[in-house]
Amino acid sequence: MTKRLTAKFSVCKKLKKKYKNVWGLNKGDSLRSTHYTQKKRKGLSSFGHLLNTKQCLKAYYCNLTEKTFKILLRKSIKSSLNTLDKFISLVxxxxxxxxxxxxxxxxxxxxxxxxxxxxxxxxxxxxxxxxxxxxxxxxxxxxxxxxxxxxxxxxxxxxxxxxxxxxxxxxxxxxxxxxxxxxxxxxxxxxxxxxxxxxxxxxxxx
Missing domain, CATH: 3.10.290.10 (RNA-binding S4 domain)
Structure with a gap:
């Protein structure tokens, strides 16, 4: 069994969103890692927006490795169903x-x-x-x-x-x-x- 080496809410720090409590848990609202800090930064490119959205989804399903995430996504893209609906049904x-x-x-x-x-x-x-x-x-x-x-x-x-x-x-x-x-x-x-x-x-x- 692999051991988690970091606090579970540490993934929230990487998210570029005003609301960072990725699981919506009450405990997370009081933690510094879920608080939004205003910084001067350039606007995100279209690629940046896609990456940020993907990171939000990946952070929610935190037990998924990047490899497994990609495998499930490829199955979803090949499916005749809506890609997002198929991916959500798989995870x-x-x-x-x-x-x-x-x-x-x-x-x-x-x-x-x-x-x-x-x-x-x-x-x-x-x-x-x-x-x-x-x-x-x-x-x-x-x-x-x-x-x-x-x-x-x-x-x-x-x-x-x-x-x-x-x-x-x-x-x-x-x-x-x-x-x-x-x-x-x-x-x-x-x-x-x-x-x-x-x-x-x-x-x-x-």
């Missing part, structure tokens, strides 16, 4: 992202930790790969024997449930702690705290 059907969208974890980094420790079950089978693509009607649940992690998830859930925007493509049972994936989402089905024209970022790779 949103990842196991770590689903756990975050369901508010069971406070960050994608914590989702990766749970998956690496074998706490997450998909269709009653333990999964250790955060890159696993979840299929429609798959059921995600927790291994209750891992009490240390289970209690941690419950603690995060109590805090997140009133502060998080939920996705309509997930059916969540908070009594049994299960998630049912109803369909592959499109861009319009998911929420991003940082507003940008995400429909054009893929031109950066053409």
């Amino acid at each position: 949103e059907m990842r196991l770590d992202v689903i756990l975050f969208r369901a508010a069971f974890v406070s960050s994608l980094y914590k989702a990766r930790q749970l998956i690496n420790h074998g706490v997450i079950l998909v269709n009653s089978k333990p999964v250790f790969n955060m890159n696993k693509k979840i299929a429609q009607y798959d059921i995600i649940e927790f291994r209750c024997k891992e009490k240390q992690f289970y209690d941690q998830v419950l603690s995060d859930l109590k805090f997140n449930i009133n502060t998080r925007s939920f996705s309509s493509h997930l059916e969540i049972d908070y009594r049994t702690m299960r998630i049912l994936v109803l369909w592959e989402p499109k861009f319009s089905n998911v929420y991003y705290p940082i507003k940008a024209d995400y429909s054009t970022f893929y031109r950066l790779y053409k």
